[in-house]
Amino acid sequence: MSLKFTPETANARILSVGAYRPPRVVPNSEIVGRIDSTDEWIQQRTGIESRHFASADESLIDMAAKSANIAIARAGLVAEDIDAVIFATISYPYQAPSAATELLVRLGNTKAAAFDISAACAGFCYGVALANDLVRNKTAKNVLVMGAEKLSDFTDPDDRATAFIFADGAGSVVIGPSQDIGIGPTVWGASAETRDAIVLEPSYLEYKKNPGKLDLGWPNINQQGQTVFRWAVYEIAPIALRALEAAGLTPETLDAFIPHQANDRIIESLVKSMKLPESVVVAHDIRTSGNTSSASIPLAMDALLAERPELHGKSALLIGFGAGLVYAGQVVELPNKPNNQSK
Numbered sequence: 192m193s194l195k196f197t198p199e200t201a202n203a204r205i206l207s208v209g210a211y212r213p214p215r216v217v218p219n220s221e222i223v224g225r226i227d228s229t230d231e232w233i234q235q236r237t238g239i240e241s242r243h244f245a246s247a248d249e250s251l252i253d254m255a256a257k258s259a260n261i262a263i264a265r266a267g268l269v270a271e272d273i274d275a276v277i278f279a280t281i282s283y284p285y286q287a288p289s290a291a292t293e294l295l296v297r298l299g300n301t302k303a304a305a306f307d308i309s310a311a312c313a314g315f316c317y318g319v320a321l322a323n324d325l326v327r328n329k330t331a332k333n334v335l336v337m338g339a340e341k342l343s344d345f346t347d348p349d350d351r352a353t354a355f356i357f358a359d360g361a362g363s364v365v366i367g368p369s370q371d372i373g374i375g376p377t378v379w380g381a382s383a384e385t386r387d388a389i390v391l392e393p394s395y396l397e398y399k400k401n402p403g404k405l406d407l408g409w410p411n412i413n414q415q416g417q418t419v420f421r422w423a424v425y426e427i428a429p430i431a432l433r434a435l436e437a438a439g440l441t442p443e444t445l446d447a448f449i450p451h452q453a454n455d456r457i458i459e460s461l462v463k464s465m466k467l468p469e470s471v472v473v474a475h476d477i478r479t480s481g482n483t484s485s486a487s488i489p490l491a492m493d494a495l496l497a498e499r500p501e502l503h504g505k506s507a508l509l510i511g512f513g514a515g516l517v518y519a520g521q522v523v524e525l526p527n528k529p530n531n532q533s534k
């Protein structure tokens with residue numbers, strides 16, 4: 192049997208990007224005392240000079256709403272024009288209801304479709320893939336893809352393996368209809384046999400199973416740094432090249448590279464393995480933002496467009512990778528310069 196309707200399709204693109212970084216800048220000097228480290232060691236191993244931490248009373252949704260309002264205004268839209276919200280995060284402190292529906296309430300548009308995805312540092316690119324398909328199939332017209340994290344709540348400041356890496360922030364894009372194809376095919380997948388390389392533990396259930404056992408500790412991110420480093424350096428470059436090829440581009444015809452901001456050495460290694468020429472502008476937001484997981488790519492996109500406004504409307508290869516281990520990448524046309532951009 193076949194259903195009796197004619198499917199309609201559209202092209203999709205990123206209409207706008209919005210970013211929010213909490214005002215509190217935390218230099219390495221504030222981190223090193225508790226982990227017997229130095230500013231020099233952190234900069235040399237990761238490229239990170241400073242990061243932003245939200246204040247105790249600034250929630251994940253506070254940050255997300257600020258980023259979303261900027262992205263929606265830059266798209267020339269109002270909140271009611273958004274008909275789906277995809278919220279990528281690993282640091283919303285509730286299993287249900289979703290962060291996406293709390294964001295809807297804050298935006299004053301409680302009617303849009305809304306859901307969260309848990310794909311860690313690949314979450315934003317997973318969201319772009321889904322939003323592209325929703326717009327292309329006319330399931331939605333304007334989709335807000337949010338990547339937001341308050342990782343300072345889930346990072347142990349005494350852990351030498353993580354305390355200097357993770358940070359807070361929110362970045363988002365509005366994806367909507369366009370005349371041309373503005374988002375290339377997504378290359379995605381997992382290396383789930385290595386799913387214990389980055390974990391947020393203990394789980395909520397451990398507390399229920401062990402009432403009163405306070406030495407279980409607060410749920411924090413634990414990671415096997417070298418395992419993650421090797422995986423990222425060896426596995427991700429060929430995946431990123433596949434996304435480039437799927438979009439019909441080559442390293443020579445690409446304008447910008449905006450990888451997940453996990454570690455500047457990983458970024459440099461990807462650039463080298465992929466043989467990207469010097470003409471490709473590479474995002475290095477990690478240096479002043481740290482690793483903000485799902486927020487890192489839209490934050491880096493916003494920073495790059497502020498620094499290099501000539502990249503508006505140009506091509507960029509995005510590649511997210513992280514806990515799972517999971518990855519996703521696609522080429523996008525960066526948003527055009529908004530008429531109403533205030534900053």
Ligand SMILES: CC(C)(COP(=O)(O)OP(=O)(O)OC[C@H]1O[C@@H](n2cnc3c(N)ncnc32)[C@H](O)[C@@H]1OP(=O)(O)O)[C@@H](O)C(=O)NCCC(=O)NCCS
Pocket residue numbers: 226227228229232236237312351352355356414415416417419420453454482512513514
């Ligand atoms: C975390 C990371 C920077 C650690 O670097 P590394 O070179 O693997 O560090 P190692 O754990 O092997 O330790 C190397 C040395 O540095 C020391 N060290 C470890 N952590 C340290 C710290 N925070 N400060 C100072 N020294 C430290 C170790 O004691 C060791 O010393 P030794 O050689 O005298 O024994 C690196 O593994 C990394 O960036 N991994 C990827 C993490 C990531 O990107 N995660 C997010 C993915 S989405």
